[in-house]
Amino acid sequence: MPADAAALAALLRQRLIVCVGAGGVGKTTTAAALAVAGALGGRATAVITVDPSRRLKDALGLGELSNKPRSVALGNGVARLDALALDTKRTFDRLIARVAPSSAVAERILANRLYQELSSELGGSTEYMAMETLHELLHEERYELIVVDTPPSADVRDLLSAPLRMTELLASQAIDFLKAPAAIITGNESRLMRMTLGAVLKALESWTGLTLLRELADFVSGFEHLVDGFRARAGGIAQALHAPDASFVIVTTAEPPTIAATRVFDRDLRAGGFPIGGTIANRVYEFPPLAATAGRQVPAALREKLVANYADFAALAARDRAALESLQRDTGTPLLATLPALEEPPTSIAGLRAIAARLARAESVRRPGAAGGPPTGTVLR
Amino acid sequence: MGGGFAGSRGCLRQSRLNARLRRPYPAAMAVPPLLFVTGKGGVGKTTVAAALARRLARRGRRVLAVEMAGDGSLAALLDQHALPTQPASVAPRLHGVRIETRALVESYFRRLLRLPFLSRRLFASGTFHAVTAAAPGVTEFVVLDHLAQWTASGWLGRRAAYDTVIVDGPASGHALRLLRAPRQLGALVGRGPLASTVNRLTTLLADHAHTGVLLVAIPDDMAVSETLETRATLDGLGLRLTRPVLNRVWPRRFSAADAEAVAVLRARRDEPLLAAAALEISGRREAERHLGRLRRAFGSAPLPLPEICRGTVDSAAIAALGRSLERALVGHAS
Numbered sequence: 001m002p003a004d005a006a007a008l009a010a011l012l013r014q015r016l017i018v019c020v021g022a023g024g025v026g027k028t029t030t031a032a033a034l035a036v037a038g039a040l041g042g043r044a045t046a047v048i049t050v051d052p053s054r055r056l057k058d059a060l061g062l063g064e065l066s067n068k069p070r071s072v073a074l075g076n077g078v079a080r081l082d083a084l085a086l087d088t089k090r091t092f093d094r095l096i097a098r099v100a101p102s103s104a105v106a107e108r109i110l111a112n113r114l115y116q117e118l119s120s121e122l123g124g125s126t127e128y129m130a131m132e133t134l135h136e137l138l139h140e141e142r143y144e145l146i147v148v149d150t151p152p153s154a155d156v157r158d159l160l161s162a163p164l165r166m167t168e169l170l171a172s173q174a175i176d177f178l179k180a181p182a183a184i185i186t187g188n189e190s191r192l193m194r195m196t197l198g199a200v201l202k203a204l205e206s207w208t209g210l211t212l213l214r215e216l217a218d219f220v221s222g223f224e225h226l227v228d229g230f231r232a233r234a235g236g237i238a239q240a241l242h243a244p245d246a247s248f249v250i251v252t253t254a255e256p257p258t259i260a261a262t263r264v265f266d267r268d269l270r271a272g273g274f275p276i277g278g279t280i281a282n283r284v285y286e287f288p289p290l291a292a293t294a295g296r297q298v299p300a301a302l303r304e305k306l307v308a309n310y311a312d313f314a315a316l317a318a319r320d321r322a323a324l325e326s327l328q329r330d331t332g333t334p335l336l337a338t339l340p341a342l343e344e345p346p347t348s349i350a351g352l353r354a355i356a357a358r359l360a361r362a363e364s365v366r367r368p369g370a371a372g373g374p375p376t377g378t379v380l381r
Numbered sequence: 382m383g384g385g386f387a388g389s390r391g392c393l394r395q396s397r398l399n400a401r402l403r404r405p406y407p408a409a410m411a412v413p414p415l416l417f418v419t420g421k422g423g424v425g426k427t428t429v430a431a432a433l434a435r436r437l438a439r440r441g442r443r444v445l446a447v448e449m450a451g452d453g454s455l456a457a458l459l460d461q462h463a464l465p466t467q468p469a470s471v472a473p474r475l476h477g478v479r480i481e482t483r484a485l486v487e488s489y490f491r492r493l494l495r496l497p498f499l500s501r502r503l504f505a506s507g508t509f510h511a512v513t514a515a516a517p518g519v520t521e522f523v524v525l526d527h528l529a530q531w532t533a534s535g536w537l538g539r540r541a542a543y544d545t546v547i548v549d550g551p552a553s554g555h556a557l558r559l560l561r562a563p564r565q566l567g568a569l570v571g572r573g574p575l576a577s578t579v580n581r582l583t584t585l586l587a588d589h590a591h592t593g594v595l596l597v598a599i600p601d602d603m604a605v606s607e608t609l610e611t612r613a614t615l616d617g618l619g620l621r622l623t624r625p626v627l628n629r630v631w632p633r634r635f636s637a638a639d640a641e642a643v644a645v646l647r648a649r650r651d652e653p654l655l656a657a658a659a660l661e662i663s664g665r666r667e668a669e670r671h672l673g674r675l676r677r678a679f680g681s682a683p684l685p686l687p688e689i690c691r692g693t694v695d696s697a698a699i700a701a702l703g704r705s706l707e708r709a710l711v712g713h714a715s
Contacts, residue, residue, distance in 0.1 A: 023422035023552075024601070053603050256694075257423070257454070287653055294654040298646060302639055306654050309634050313657040343663040 004334035011277040014247045017147045021251035022261035026282040028052050030251045031149035037356035039081035043144040046082045048133050050151045055347045131237045138240050247277030254284050254320035259327055266331045278336035281324055286340050287317040411711050413593035414532040417548045419556035420597035421604040425628040429597050430549035431458035436703030438475035442544040448479045449550045489523045521562030525582050553611040589621040596625045600668040609678050625675050630685040631664040684709040
């Protein structure tokens, strides 16, 4: 299971890196570490993070969530890294204001009761915002490398099709239907049927107590004005994601459920024609079989506990190694790097730099399980 | 509980902390007829739901396990390739079913419209699904209505179809949406048949003798924070919460003196043997911190479930988890 140093080096020469993967795999931290590696490699870099943990926000020096780039102090005075942290709860209001043709339209939507109920939950809005922010940064051409963290979509297709889906929903017949429900009966349908439909809609209105359908119609027709704005952006984003200077990185852990999810991500990305740069495995246990001389200096009682404990970690390490090997074999996707399980997640820029350093010198990453060398569970402390 | 899991060692061993949790709970704290198991993605909701469903069925209850995710993960833990959309037996007294949201919504409106040709046209237009997906609470309302049928008692006091319905997931964000739907819809609809169903479901969810929510977390800042936020919201909705579960807790293998000795030894000369111990010590310390956070927020002791170190979660491990869950929730051991 050697990490593919050449593939990692190629990845860090790209202009756009999109990190995808199941929830809870350390995607955001990995995206941040890749960005740090890029910046330390001398490229003007931006990282877009989604819902970062407080620790990671601290590590990046981000006081609060912001859709504007903030400069990250890397400590060497040369490397340039900006970070953005998307606030997924409040982004949609801003988006509406941005794409609405007039402030009156925006106000009408924002005031709608259904919109207020829905705004934090609207299908794909988080996914859309990550892509939307990316679109802006690409357009500005201030950065040589942009690393994008993505929300934990169960389905990678949801994420990547978000801009298009948003457009489709808005352009769908839903709007026409709600404005004139009888429109779904077309052409040479009988008059009887039109009358029946009218009766059914009346029944539906009394069933819902009248208000629901009308508010819904008002809500959807408000959105109608946004279609052009969404559509233009969707095209630009799709193009950038398929470009030769873009690569997707699938972040995973070696745990069985995550590996299963990662296989699905891999398959869906390939099916969608997206360029896959490789896999990065996080929180991997790397404990080789114990040397006979291990812990000779330790008192016997403690040594016994240490050895029993080590047996579990060695079992986990064997499990991880087997899982990653079979993943690589089955998908054919290069394994860019394995990052060890840490005693604590990085809370400072130094912690991120340590991970970045490990990424940047992938060629020196030991084969997990090989004897010798420092224990990898601790090198990053 | 100190005896731990049969045939296990190391991280499969129950933590010492559990000894304090053995106090029996009053009968009122037993598992409610309708129990939602939820938490952040990847915390082991499905494992917890499957373990509890298997255990309660073994103990004589008629149990229905409900898969919301549609990814076959619950099916796999019930030794099935896939679960059907109508309840089917998977073990003695244990049935499994999968929720197919779109089909449910269609059949609901088909019944409502009564005219097959009209509903066919409506569903084929694509419009219908766009509208129901956008309308707040409609899909969730239909799903809840569907779930409620299995715990409702029949005519003339006939028993409900199941003693316990255990719903696996969805993840907390979606679960909140599901559990909030009747209220949300209630605020929008006027009088009429829909309003009376909405009222019935609202009452059912708020009935502490009928409905409960089991929140699952792992020792991770974001997972526990999400659990605390979910708890606050559900509490506000008047829903009953069981004791929370903290999954994947490392056992306490090393005393404070051991930890100190390990630190001293590592400073002198590090080696993998010591690094593994340090990883375990910090993992355990982190878990205890999160157990404390949960205890303070819930006002009841969280149930720690052990980290499983082997490659697969086998049936012995599931059975052991089920016993722990039963003890914690029902309050009596086998």
